[in-house]
Amino acid sequence: MKHTVIDQVLQRAQIAKSDSDFTYFFSVLLAGEALAKTAILGLIAAIGDDKDRNRYRLEHSLARSDGLGDWGKAIEDALTGPASQYLLAEARAEQTELTRLCRPGDWQFDSVNELKFENADANGEMKLADLIDQLRDGEAVASHLKDRTPGEAPEKRDSAHHAKPRAATNFSRC
Numbered sequence: 001m002k003h004t005v006i007d008q009v010l011q012r013a014q015i016a017k018s019d020s021d022f023t024y025f026f027s028v029l030l031a032g033e034a035l036a037k038t039a040i041l042g043l044i045a046a047i048g049d050d051k052d053r054n055r056y057r058l059e060h061s062l063a064r065s066d067g068l069g070d071w072g073k074a075i076e077d078a079l080t081g082p083a084s085q086y087l088l089a090e091a092r093a094e095q096t097e098l099t100r101l102c103r104p105g106d107w108q109f110d111s112v113n114e115l116k117f118e119n120a121d122a123n124g125e126m127k128l129a130d131l132i133d134q135l136r137d138g139e140a141v142a143s144h145l146k147d148r149t150p151g152e153a154p155e156k157r158d159s160a161h162h163a164k165p166r167a168a169t170n171f172s173r174c
Contacts, residue, residue, distance in 0.1 A: 009034045033068065040075045043098075046091035047083050054083035 009031045016027035044062070047055040058074045065071060077083050079099050087095055102109040 003038065006031075006034055006038060036068075037071060040071050040078070043075060043078050043087075043091065043094065044083075046088045046094075047078060048086045048088055050086045052082070054086055058083060 009027075013024065013027040013031045016024040041062075044055060044058050047058070049055070054077075058077060061070060062074055065074075075098075078087070079095055084095065104110070
């Protein structure tokens with residue numbers, strides 16, 4: 001099913017290819033953020049009503065969030081936390097797909113590793129916890145990369161040139 005906003009963000013990334021590496025890099029990051037947020041909102045919408053108001057709690061936290069880290073916490077709660085027991089039956093297949101462990105060779109595993117590599121390239125070192133959940137870790141790496149790169153010195157921002165092909169490949173796999 002086509003999603004107009006996602007299509008527009010992806011089209012923006014394609015147009016940014018002709019502008020500069022820096023613009024393209026951040027357009028791809030924006031596209032990844034839009035895809036992740038849309039998926040997270042869809043998953044939260046699949047949480048049924050309950051007396052503890054788990055869906056409302058997650059929606060409220062996202063409405064007041066100030067970064068991607070809150071979105072990662074929300075999907076973790078929706079997939080494996082207290083809210084997960086109220087997921088509708090139709091969403092169980094997605095829950096299973098998003099919580100399964102991935103091995104080298106799986107596109108999910110390879111994408112997270114590429115994001116980690118790009119993060120280390122852009123920042124010189126990696127400051128993240130071990131891989132626990134592929135999606136949550138992918139969110140954390142993307143969040144860390146997005147939050148740290150714009151404020152870096154121009155010489156570090158030049159790493160966007162090296163990151164752009166791999167970042168685009170990672171998001172096109174989704």
